[in-house]
Amino acid sequence: MRQAHTVDTVRAAENRLMARLPDGALMRRAAGALATVCSRMLPRVYGARVVLLVGSGDNGGDALYAGTNLARRGASVRAVLAGSRVHEAGLAALRGAGGRALSVRGEEEQARADAEAEIAAADLIVDGLLGIGGRGGLRAPHSALAACAEGASAPVVAVDLPSGIDADTGAVEGAAVRADVTVTFGTHKPGLFVDPGAERAGVVEFADIGLGPELPFARLEVPQAADIAALLPSPGREADKYRRGVLGVAAGSQRYRGAAVLTVGGALRGGVGMVRYAGHADAVTEVLHHWPETVASELDPVDPLAALPGRVAAWVIGPGRGLHPMSVLELEAVLDTALPVLVDADALTLVARSPDLVRARTAPTLLTPHAGEMSRLLRGTDRAAIEAGRLEHATRAAEEYGCTVLLKGSTTVVAEPGRPAVANPTGTSLLATAGSGDVLAGLTGALLSGGLAPREAAVCGAYLHGLAARLAHDGAPISASDLVPAIPEAIGTVLAAG
Ligand SMILES: NC(=O)C1=CN([C@@H]2O[C@H](COP(=O)(O)OP(=O)(O)OC[C@H]3O[C@@H](n4cnc5c(N)ncnc54)[C@H](O)[C@@H]3O)[C@@H](O)[C@H]2O)[C@@H](O)CC1
């Protein structure tokens, strides 16, 4: 797992470490790692034109010392000073190595024009405007420099994090730098993995400055393929279909038969031992047509609970199921069991109306809302606010409902009370297609029925779902049905890496 820590935690850990080290040692380590990445990004360091965007804090200091290193190796380094102050020792070092500086702090038009020309002609741009001391979006002159760097042809390396993104949340208020590579020090920052911040970070390179032993629990974790491989249930030699897990699926309706087919498909290809499906006669016909291996039962419209399957290890309920009174009865019955339940789509809307249905549960429960459903669960919290602060809202919902929450979207995040949140690294906008959430519900349900706890099932489900989309994609757009046959390959890819 990649671990990410909040600014407060990083500062406390840095203070403990700095107390044991000579003055400036941490910054030298950070700047050395930064210079190494910069030199790798240049065809050759000697003669390369490097522009440093330098703010008033230590983030600017890192950039100045890395620039010093490159200048000593023959690069032509120019520092654009944007802050009200500058790291004086760093600036002196750069000048000592032959680097030059120009300030855009004043009103002088010529200085700005010069800076813009330097940025446009650069081979590499280093963003040292703001690091973990940044608050809010960039203001002038930082914002203009960020825009100029984005318009330039040179790659942008962000120091610690792209300036203007919130290190703890990934929120972006106004202008921010867009980086090709981010070199982050000591530990990852949550904002590097959660959109909209993640989308501005580019490739994230970790630079070890020795902070590890000082760091307590993480705020956020990001799984890698080997982590998923270690979590996935592996059926033993003596496994039979019951031990591999039987999943009850209450998805689809007369109107939305496809939701049933996609949810069942996601579960079957996700490695479930058996799916017991229950639904409207038309949905049953459709499910059996696509997946004859399903054990399906028609629900009696008068007494839906009579045919609801028993002998399952976990439930998925909600995709395409509708909001009618029968769905309410069915949801109450499923949530009344002591089994793990994944609640999705329409069932989430019903839970938002009666939160105690979930709050009263002690059995494992996983809610899988998109931002619109999350808005209902959080009593009308603005959808845009949820998308701007995914970690905060997923964590809040997990606490309010006392269960695990997977918030879908451009960055899928998983939250559970008392545990670090998780950001999924495999997401892709290929997934933004109708029915893809149904596949995720089935796939994640299969993992629940295989014995994974909700957090681990959610993490693995989201990872495999994104990977399946990438594997199914051969250049043309994909639809939700294409995800289903790609799931086994995604599992195979992960296991090969494990
Ligand atoms: N503390 C340490 O031991 C280490 C810190 N390092 C670097 O130090 C950085 C943190 O340095 P600082 O604490 O000095 O903070 P920053 O350099 O991130 O920024 C602080 C300055 O930016 C100004 N500022 C804040 N928000 C702004 C905005 N929206 N627009 C314009 N100006 C804004 C503040 O007024 C302050 O002057 C890290 O990100 C990392 O790059 C590294 O050298 C590693 C070691």
Ligand SMILES: Nc1ncnc2c1ncn2[C@@H]1O[C@H](COP(=O)(O)OP(=O)(O)O)[C@@H](O)[C@H]1O
């Ligand atoms: N921009 C995006 N980038 C990555 N993944 C996305 C994006 N938009 C949506 N997704 C993913 O696509 C899936 C859509 O699910 P959902 O919103 O439930 O739609 P549906 O109900 O049509 O299946 C989720 O897994 C979600 O995380």
Ligand SMILES: [K+]
């Ligand atoms: K930065």
